[in-house]
Amino acid sequence: MGEVTFEFGTLIHGRQNQMGTFDADLNPDVRNATTNADLTLYIRINFQRIDPAPGGPATYQDYDGTAVPIRAWRDAEWAQWKARFLRDCRNKWHGKFWLVTPATYNRLNWPAQNPTHRCNLYCRFEIAEQGTTQGAHAVIPVVHVNGNHFFRSHMLLYSNNDLRAERLTRGSNFFTHVHEIGHLIGLDHPGTGRAGCARGGEAICYASADGDDRGVMGRGSMIRAEHARPWTRAASIFTGVAQANWTVSLARRYPQRLDGR
Numbered sequence: 041m042g043e044v045t046f047e048f049g050t051l052i053h054g055r056q057n058q059m060g061t062f063d064a065d066l067n068p069d070v071r072n073a074t075t076n077a078d079l080t081l082y083i084r085i086n087f088q089r090i091d092p093a094p095g096g097p098a099t100y101q102d103y104d105g106t107a108v109p110i111r112a113w114r115d116a117e118w119a120q121w122k123a124r125f126l127r128d129c130r131n132k133w134h135g136k137f138w139l140v141t142p143a144t145y146n147r148l149n150w151p152a153q154n155p156t157h158r159c160n161l162y163c164r165f166e167i168a169e170q171g172t173t174q175g176a177h178a179v180i181p182v183v184h185v186n187g188n189h190f191f192r193s194h195m196l197l198y199s200n201n202d203l204r205a206e207r208l209t210r211g212s213n214f215f216t217h218v219h220e221i222g223h224l225i226g227l228d229h230p231g232t233g234r235a236g237c238a239r240g241g242e243a244i245c246y247a248s249a250d251g252d253d254r255g256v257m258g259r260g261s262m263i264r265a266e267h268a269r270p271w272t273r274a275a276s277i278f279t280g281v282a283q284a285n286w287t288v289s290l291a292r293r294y295p296q297r298l299d300g301r
C-alpha cells in the first residue's frame with residue numbers, strides 16, 4: 041500500500057477519524073507519450089460489526105441520540121455489506137479527475153532526456169478494509185437496524201440502510217456511504233459558509249450558490265470538478281505547485297506535446 045517512489049515519496053495526510061484523512065502517492069513511472077502519471081489516494085477502513093450484547097439492550101444510539109432497535113448481523117450479510125460499501129465508493133471516486141499540469145512545472149515531462157510531452161495526473165482512488173484499528177484512516181461502527189426504523193448515521197457511524205439509494209433531489213440519487221467518504225477525504229457540503237448555513241444541517245448547506253444540490257456532497261451523487269480538492273491538495277504537497285494552479289478536468293486529458301502540435 042502506498043509504495044514509495046524515489047522521486048515523490050508517500051504522503052500520509054490527516055489523522056484517524058478526522059476530515060481530510062488519506063494516504064497518497066504520486067507514481068511517475070507509468071508515464072509515457074499517451075499515459076499520465078498516477079496520483080492515488082488510499083483509504084483504509086476498519087469496520088466494527090455491532091451486534092447486541094447478550095442480555096443487553098437491543099438498541100443502539102444513532103447520531104441524533106435516539107435508541108434505535110438493532111439486531112445481530114448474519115455473517116454473510118455483514119461480508120456482503122462491507123464488500124458493496126468498498127465497491128460503490130471505489131466506483132464513484134476512482135478515475136473521475138485529471139489534473140492538468142501547468143506549463144511552469146517540468147518534473148512530469150517525459151522522457152527525462154529531451155522531453156517531448158508534459159504529463160498530467162490521473163486521479164486514482166483505492167479503498168480497502170483494514171482488519172485492525174491501527175493503520176485505519178477511519179474506525180466505523182456499523183449496526184443492523186431491526187425492522188423499519190430510521191437511523192441517523194454519520195461519517196463515523198453507519199447502519200445497514202446506508203447503501204440504499206435515496207431520492208432527495210430531482211435527477212440524481214443520494215448514497216450515504218459515497219457522501220460520507222467524501223467527508224473523510226476532506227470535502228464539505230457545497231453550501232458551507234453561505235448565509236443561512238449556520239449549524240450545518242440547513243437545506244441551504246446542501247446547495248451551491250447557483251442552486252445546484254445534485255452533487256455528491258449535496259443531495260445527489262454527481263461528481264463536480266470541485267470534488268477533486270483532496271487530489272489537488274496532495275498534488276500540491278508532492279510538487280510544490282499551488283492547488284489553484286492545477287486545472288481539474290472531468291474528461292481524459294492526454295499528455296501535452298511540448299512542441300505545441
Ligand SMILES: [Zn+2]
Nearest residue numbers: 219220223229
Ligand atoms: Zn454531509
